[in-house]
Amino acid sequence: MKIGIHPDETGFSGRWIERCEARGVAWKRVNCYASDIVQQLADCDALMWHWHQLDAKAWLFARQLTQALEAGGKHVFPNRQTAWHFDDKVGQKYLLESVGAPFPETHVFYDEDSALAWLAGAPMPQVFKLRGGSGSTNVYLVRTRADAVARVKQAFGRGHRTFDRHGYVKEKLRLLRRDKTPERLKAFVRSTGRLVVPYDIERVRGFERGYAYFQQFLPGNDFDTRVVAIGGRAFALRRRVRPDDFRASGSADMHYAPEDIDLAKVRVALDLADRLESQCLAVDLVDGPDGPMVLELSYGFPTGPFLDDCPGYWDRDLVWHAGRQKAQYFMVDDLVAAIEAR
Ligand SMILES: Nc1ncnc2c1ncn2[C@@H]1O[C@H](COP(=O)(O)OP(=O)(O)O)[C@@H](O)[C@H]1O
Ligand SMILES: [Mg+2]
Structure with missing residues (x-):
């Protein structure tokens, strides 16, 4: 082998x-x-x-x-089942609806007229998202119908930047103000370079245009829960929303105590990973009116102090296995087992 x-x-x-x-x-x-x-x-x-x-x-x-x-x-x-929907919230909308996962009501439009017709009677606020992005960069709360119409006009006009460079710099500044460390300073300075020299991805993908994505806003969530399921092992952490904001992803404000993790969310993630035959499924969840709601799927996550700080994991029977792990090791173990089983 x-x-x-x-x-x-x-x-x-x-x-x-x-x-x-x-x-x-x-x-x-x-x-x-x-x-x-x-x-x-x-x-x-x-x-x-x-x-x-x-x-x-x-x-x-x-x-x-x-x-x-x-x-x-x-x-x-990552294999096809694991990666096809990565960084593609439009693909994930159809996938989550298709398998009946708990998912907030989400609408995607491919022409301006349909979007505007729906908006005329849509409840507000809504969450407007681009299909790609991480760390909450391309996720916006639209509070009024006028805000939403402006987003639609932009989506079918000049488009949205694939990467919100001004939002990125603002975010690095927020983190520097919070933790005045040399690493945060370096990250902030580096981020300002992105105002001048864009990421290659911006040049390759161009502007995001020709679709508009709106999702029901789920109020009252002070944090989201990220569960990463790898071969029936679930690692979980909570991320607090940013101050005066509804968005948790990328806040760098993590909480790991296993007793504070909602096991219903762990159950959803483990079942979804099995259902999707995913080798590694990171699921972002918040609370909806009737229980956990899935917001996003991915397969990647930061290496080092993120999942490494989880004090253990749950198995498919929700039995806790204490002890820090390097989750990436399980990816190798599972792949080796799959090769041997063939
Ligand atoms: N429909 C929603 N209702 C309430 N909060 C949301 C909703 N969608 C996203 N959020 C918040 O915004 C954050 C980022 O959204 P997400 O869809 O996970 O995008 P990203 O790819 O940037 O992580 C989430 O962590 C969550 O805190
Ligand atoms: Mg997310």
Whole structure:
């Protein structure tokens, strides 16, 4: 058995390599950006590649490469079921509706007239989202019908920026004001560079245009809950919303006490991961009027102090397993088991 691993600087690959080394699983370095990636993998059973939503190159071909390799009999992490809807809230809307997951009422429109006709009688406020983005960057509360109409006009006119660079700088400034550390200062200074030199993803994707996404606002949530399900193991944490804001994702205000995690949300995430046959499913949930509601799915999360700080995990029977884990190790373990089972 041999696994091809695409090395990255900040993602999962370092941990994957550690795990392969510790378990004596053969692995080799591969470069997914090279045209001969399929040939590079000829002597491998699997590919592991942690591609990021801001990776412009990955956005161009990661899903296609995955499907192609799977068609040729290779295992991939993340596989098609795990990654097809990543960073695509439009895709996730249909998926969550289709499998009957608890999901706030969400409308997507592909022409201005339909959007405006719906808005005329829609309840306010609504949450307007772009299909991509993380850390709450592309999520906005529209309080009035006039705000919503302006968003629609922009969506079908000049479009929205794929990456909200001004929001990004403001967010880094907020974090610097909160924790005056050299790391926060560095991150803030670096973020201002993005006002001048855009991310490649902005040039590749262009403006977000031609659709409008509105979601029912679920009031009264002081935090969201992020549950990450990996092969029937659920890691969970809570994130407090930003001061004077309704958005939690990216707030960097985390809470890990297992007794404060709502197990109904853990149950939803574990069941959804199994239903979707996902190798790794990160689910963001808040409370709705009748229980947990899913807001977003993804497969990636920050490496290091995020999931690493979870003091344990729950299994499919909601039995708690105490002890910190490197969740990325389980990705290797599950992939090796899948290769062996074939
Ligand atoms: N419909 C909603 N009702 C209430 N809060 C929401 C809603 N949608 C998003 N939020 C808040 O905004 C945050 C970001 O939304 P999310 O859809 O998860 O986008 P992101 O990709 O930026 O994480 C969530 O963590 C949650 O706190
Ligand atoms: Mg989210």
